[in-house]
Amino acid sequence: MQYYLFLDECGDQNLSNFNPDFPLFTLCGVIVSETEYAAITEKVLALKKTLWNDKKIILHSRDIRKCQKGFEVLFDLDKKKFFYESINSILGESNYQIVCCSILKEQYIRRYGKLSDVYAISLSYIIERTVFLLEGLKKDGVEEIELHAIAERRGTKEDKSLLDYYNELLDRGTYFVNNKRIKSLFKSFQFKMKSEDIIGLQISDLVAYPITRYVLDSKAVNPAYEVIKEKIYTQNGKMHGLKIHPAE
16 A cells, blocks of 8 residues: 655744744654545645635635735635634544654754754654554554655755655664565655646645644644644554654
């Protein structure tokens, strides 16, 4: 069976100069089977067709919140209600799982300094948890699994650096997962632009923001997080799909 891992981030990777009101970086991965991804894509495209007809609209959390870049239609309260009910239904009822890592910048700098690639650090964690999740599926009877990772394109230099790091993980593995286990599941790693209308990247964008808000303040009202929190990968009743680093 073929699976996808869609990766998108919330916040920036800058450790030298960052917004003290948003002092973290989150890399979020959405893991979904090929069959379920086709169903999710169909539902999202139907929603877009209803609200925007044939206009190409990319679901982007920031644009939705600010009602910009096509989301001005959400100033119409009836359309806004329909949109949120529809997207919450898709996110809440579809079959996928989330693995993500949030880097607390201030704590990280105090412990490790500023010379780190927080995207790469987060990717290492996500790859480990993805391996655990997929190996669990094999134990449940899924015999053959191939996973294809797709990340949002950031720039030529950044993408090359990330791909080099990914290939390094394939060669040496991580502290918890050796390279053979990774290679047995991960079959490709590619980059796509948001403008290419990749629904999986849009879903990972939509879930990254509420998770990041939860990490910032777990007690704050966060209805979007309530919709997707059950999708975060758990094992033996313990949440393994959300890594907060450094740990308190």
